[in-house]
Amino acid sequence: MSETTEAHGLTNPEGGFPPPEALAAAANVGPDVYDRAAADRVGFWEEAARRLDWAQPWDQALDWSNPPFAKWFVGGKLNVAVNCVDRHVDAGHGDQVAYHWIGEPGDTRTLTYAQLKDEVCKAANALVELGVQAGDRVAIYLPMIPEAVVAMLACARIGAVHMVVFGGFSPDALASRITDADAKVVITADGGYRRGAPSALKPNVDEALTKTEGVRSVLVVRRTETDVEWTEGRDVWWHELVDRQPAEHEAEAFDAEHPLYIMYTSGTTAKPKGILHTTGGYLTQVSYSHWAVFDIKPDTDVFWTAADVGWVTGHSYIVYGPLSNRTTSVMYEGTPETPHRGRWWEIVQEYGVTVLYTAPTTIRTFMKWGEDVPAGFDLSSLRLLGSVGEPINPEAWLWYHTHIGGGRCPIVDTWWQTETGAHMITPLPAVTTLKPGSAQRPLPGIAASVVDEEGKPIEPGATGYLVLTEPWPAMLRTIWGDDDRYVDTYWSRYGQGVYFAGDGAKLDEDGDIWLLGRVDDVMNVSGHRISTTEVESALVSHPTVAEAAVVGATDPTTGQGIVAFVILRGDAVDSGEDLVKTLRQHVRKEIGPIASPRQIMVVAELPKTRSGKIMRRLLRDVAENRELGDVTTLTDSSVMELISSKLPSSA
Numbered sequence: 001m002s003e004t005t006e007a008h009g010l011t012n013p014e015g016g017f018p019p020p021e022a023l024a025a026a027a028n029v030g031p032d033v034y035d036r037a038a039a040d041r042v043g044f045w046e047e048a049a050r051r052l053d054w055a056q057p058w059d060q061a062l063d064w065s066n067p068p069f070a071k072w073f074v075g076g077k078l079n080v081a082v083n084c085v086d087r088h089v090d091a092g093h094g095d096q097v098a099y100h101w102i103g104e105p106g107d108t109r110t111l112t113y114a115q116l117k118d119e120v121c122k123a124a125n126a127l128v129e130l131g132v133q134a135g136d137r138v139a140i141y142l143p144m145i146p147e148a149v150v151a152m153l154a155c156a157r158i159g160a161v162h163m164v165v166f167g168g169f170s171p172d173a174l175a176s177r178i179t180d181a182d183a184k185v186v187i188t189a190d191g192g193y194r195r196g197a198p199s200a201l202k203p204n205v206d207e208a209l210t211k212t213e214g215v216r217s218v219l220v221v222r223r224t225e226t227d228v229e230w231t232e233g234r235d236v237w238w239h240e241l242v243d244r245q246p247a248e249h250e251a252e253a254f255d256a257e258h259p260l261y262i263m264y265t266s267g268t269t270a271k272p273k274g275i276l277h278t279t280g281g282y283l284t285q286v287s288y289s290h291w292a293v294f295d296i297k298p299d300t301d302v303f304w305t306a307a308d309v310g311w312v313t314g315h316s317y318i319v320y321g322p323l324s325n326r327t328t329s330v331m332y333e334g335t336p337e338t339p340h341r342g343r344w345w346e347i348v349q350e351y352g353v354t355v356l357y358t359a360p361t362t363i364r365t366f367m368k369w370g371e372d373v374p375a376g377f378d379l380s381s382l383r384l385l386g387s388v389g390e391p392i393n394p395e396a397w398l399w400y401h402t403h404i405g406g407g408r409c410p411i412v413d414t415w416w417q418t419e420t421g422a423h424m425i426t427p428l429p430a431v432t433t434l435k436p437g438s439a440q441r442p443l444p445g446i447a448a449s450v451v452d453e454e455g456k457p458i459e460p461g462a463t464g465y466l467v468l469t470e471p472w473p474a475m476l477r478t479i480w481g482d483d484d485r486y487v488d489t490y491w492s493r494y495g496q497g498v499y500f501a502g503d504g505a506k507l508d509e510d511g512d513i514w515l516l517g518r519v520d521d522v523m524n525v526s527g528h529r530i531s532t533t534e535v536e537s538a539l540v541s542h543p544t545v546a547e548a549a550v551v552g553a554t555d556p557t558t559g560q561g562i563v564a565f566v567i568l569r570g571d572a573v574d575s576g577e578d579l580v581k582t583l584r585q586h587v588r589k590e591i592g593p594i595a596s597p598r599q600i601m602v603v604a605e606l607p608k609t610r611s612g613k614i615m616r617r618l619l620r621d622v623a624e625n626r627e628l629g630d631v632t633t634l635t636d637s638s639v640m641e642l643i644s645s646k647l648p649s650s651a
């Protein structure tokens with residue numbers, strides 16, 4: 001924790017970053033919260049659940065009589081859409097902006113809570129007209145436009161289960177998800193804007209539907225005005241069906257354990273897992289964590305989760321968390337470099353964004369572009385920053401803190417998963433003295449531990465596996481249609497009631513948790529366990545490196561050899577062998593000789609999923625000279641061709 005690095009001219013102070021006084025004085029949550037939650041964990045979550053409107057109170061807060069199948073708020077009933085929209089309108093906040101939406105080409109839309117309510121009611125009526133009933137599955141394959149939020153809430157309102165598929169996924173990926181979830185309706189658009197051009201969606205749906213049966217209707221939003229093929233009797237325009245519906249819809253309250261949505265996460269190899277979330281517990285934890293971790297002030301904050309709704313982060317922190325807390329949010333359709341590299345900072349300046357939440361990969365991209373870009377904008381409205389998706393290396397943390405946060409904004413590094421539904425390990429901005437690179441402590445009400453192979457808690461200073469030792473309200477309830485796989489994947493490794501997260505973690509002397517990436521990203525070099533994250537972090541701490549991806553490739557002598565792919569910063573010169581030597585030495589110095597990469601390759605891009613996770617599996621294929629595996633979940637599949645063509649050894 002004491003390391004101070006000269007790289008990028010940023011320093012990492014010995015004592016960490018204490019909470020800013022003004023923020024702490026006015027914070028939603030103070031230091032007492034941890035003891036309160038520890039004294040009565042379930043009672044703490046009941047208190048959090050009372051932040052919502054229940055049509056019928058629960059009889060039992062937690063039923064854990066049949067682990068790992070949890071039931072929260074048993075007997076309680078509520079409607080998620082009413083909690084996210086109607087109750088704010090009823091309380092006189094109808095004119096408050098729910099979303100400042102910004103299209104990539106520069107078009108904008110403002111949606112107040114009252115307007116959102118009307119749209120959601122109309123869409124709910126439209127789905128009913130299409131024959132959708134409570135419990136039916138509806139696939140949503142949309143760009144980042146307001147209709148994505150409206151469609152999700154309309155489903156929630158009528159008790160239909162939404163299943164959002166990221167717009168960058170292929171027809172095959174869409175088809176297999178539709179089949180697995182047995183969706184009856186698909187909601188899509190003609191296309192969306194990405195990198196300055198319309199990118200088609202409807203043709204992908206048409207193709208997907210040749211590979212799966214059971215879809216009766218396709219509801220199509222017009223966004224790009226591109227021509228689309230039309231299947232009469234199946235396809236319906238959103239503006240024709242939804243716009244003519246009445247803006248009134250009587251919402252029914254659903255059981256706390258009624259399914260809310262399915263979200264597929266890619267497994268490493270096997271078929272994607274449909275993670276099932278339910279109603280009451282999910283909304284409770286998402287709402288509480290959004291309010292506590294981002295210190296949300298509904299009357300003054302402008303909150304921006306710069307992510308896609310096709311990722312769980314979008315579900316929990318673009319839609320359900322912010323709306324349940326009556327937040328004003330920014331929603332942006334496009335990519336950060338369109339039409340210029342200052343687009344995000346222009347948005348922060350124009351809308352006065354106060355809280356920004358994004359992924360380390362994006363922060364490293366901004367580092368690569370240089371601090372002069374954000375320096376050209378007024379970012380003084382920002383008061384708090386968040387990070388999610390991957391371990392954030394200290395360099396990127398410090399850069400974000402200095403060049404985006406102006407040195408005054410705390411950064412909450414939030415560890416969680418599609419499966420956990422909401423934040424699990426995270427600092428609290430008014431309480432925690434921040435350590436760059438560490439997610440630090442479990443959220444109040446969450447029980448976590450770092451254990452060894454046998455499941456015994458490790459000593460401070462050691463490395464092990466992150467586990468969750470008590471059920472939590474927003475936990476997944478099962479894998480859709482596959483209870484056995486649910487039990488096997490998450491709950492079998494350490495026995496009953498212990499959730500295996502699949503992430504490596506280190507405990508420091510203060511008991512703070514440092515996430516080390518997925519366990520399958522741990523390399524074994526001559527019997528030493530080295531995390532890819534550690535080596536990546538060391539590489540990125542060198543002034544010439546913007547981003548790094550590290551994989552372990554089979555090695556005849558050492559078991560695995562470390563292969564690194566690096567992207568240089570904009571102003572760095574690729575001096576060939578000299579640079580490679582310098583970087584090797586740098587890693588040696590930072591971690592030790594054992595971590596020195598066998599091979600270092602300078603590349604222009606890295607293969608990433610939409611949530612910003614590097615697909616190391618594909619890099620491993622390259623490093624081991626294999627045929628590439630499935631590339632359908634990449635944002636840009638041409639990246640792999642570029643990388644392969646650069647490889648001297650892959651010929």
Ligand code: 6R9
Binds near residue numbers: 265439503611
């Ligand atoms: C929300 C989300 C989950 C995996 C998780 C871990 C990694 C997410 C992190 C983090 C370190 C953080 N991860 N946040 N690692 N620090 N703050 O990303 O969900 O797409 O399901 O991924 O992401 O490896 O296990 P999901």
